[in-house]
């Protein structure tokens with residue numbers, strides 16, 4: 001009897017407390033979820049974008065959902081994103097904390113670090129080496145690798161995607177560790193590729209969600225049904241440690257011998273007082289942008305012709321462009337802006353999390369809410385692009401063929417918001433420009449033919465994933481001889 005009384009009192013107490021603690025203000029509008037599981041059945045985890053787009057039409061700029069007790073808001077307009085992420089950055093700069101990261105050995109990667117001391121140290125280091133006024137020092141690095149890329153594609157175009165991955169990885173390795181990567185057999189490249197593959201497959205939103213609901217999975221033996229990922233986690237932890245320690249030790253040794261070229265590690269070690277781990281994180285979605293550029297050139301031969309014509313007129317046929325030519329190539333730049341708009345590489349961004357509760361336009365946003373700033377749906381709602389699915393670089397040009405003043409500003413949203421904005425954005429922008437300018441000045445892309453001589457049609461397919469990268473496609477590549 002006593003037990004029943006205690007249980008009853010506890011339940012009533014919990015109910016009173018829960019009602020009392022309930023916010024007096026409403027949550028932002030959003031679809032009603034089911035008890036306990038919330039909105040989990042409303043979203044296809046493999047393809048959440050169409051649902052987000054539909055919700056944005058129904059509920060507006062800010063949509064509230066709940067999944068297994070986790071508060072989530074989806075922000076669909078740049079104006080609201082700027083108010084929250086930029087204007088209230090002390091509240092909106094955290095990340096979701098999951099023990100999955102620690103299990104896979106990635107808990108100290110900048111992307112997932114909580115808003116605190118270690119994260120600030122990482123950002124200081126990125127700023128030191130990659131801010132807008134210093135990235136120009138890497139221009140030769142980009143151009144040298146871009147020339148190599150063009151040669152690789154021409155020599156062996158059946159593996160163009162692999163060459164583009166190598167380009168993106170090689171420049172990052174050289175940027176961070178000062179090490180020249182000569183080919184796809186380079187040990188650091190092999191390790192980086194293996195690690196990226198495991199992380200993409202295993203550290204997914206579904207897995208993080210599953211562990212949130214069933215945290216005991218992490219403590220079960222790996223033979224237990226549902227806990228098999230623990231084997232992969234062990235392998236991934238080992239790879240992550242090797243990936244970080246080996247090239248770092250090599251760079252440190254070279255610095256001591258006075259032979260380390262300028263790189264992020266040298267900046268960091270010379271600066272002093274900065275933790276070693278700060279330089280151990282740099283990932284690139286550059287390759288997916290370059291793959292989309294190749295795809296676009298095949299789908300839109302008229303765009304490719306215009307890029308070639310501009311390069312021939314401004315730089316001269318047979319001359320490799322340099323960064324000094326960049327301001328005189330507005331059409332090429334407009335193509336790059338359009339590629340980012342048409343297929344934003346990180347279209348769902350990386351969710352931020354709130355460190356305290358907040359009130360926005362009369363709505364209550366709890367502490368610990370996950371905040372998705374969405375730049376899918378062919379760029380955010382308030383940019384109002386006409387016929388947004390159409391690929392059209394002239395959107396970014398004035399009637400006299402110059403870049404429109406707001407085009408650069410709009411392009412920046414694809415690198416995120418607030419204090420978590422991508423610190424590699426200026427470097428990435430240079431890498432993409434160099435690769436495109438060099439391959440377009442030297443190569444021409446077209447449809448491949450099958451064994452019976454018929455053209456193989458190319459479909460723009462973008463499998464879902466954190467990074468929106470086109471599915472592999474066949475193409476023909478020819479060099480552009482000097483006329």
Ligand code: HEM
Nearest residue numbers: 110111282285286345346350415416417420421422424428
């Ligand atoms: C086309 C290429 C790239 C795109 C589109 C891109 C985009 C992004 C986006 C959307 C975020 C999340 C921003 C947010 O949370 O609001 C991000 C974060 C980040 N990016 Fe990039 N990125 C690119 C290349 C790079 C490169 C080349 C580097 C390094 C050299 C880099 C380093 C980082 C880091 C360290 C973060 C985590 C920042 C933090 O959590 O504080 N990115 N990037």
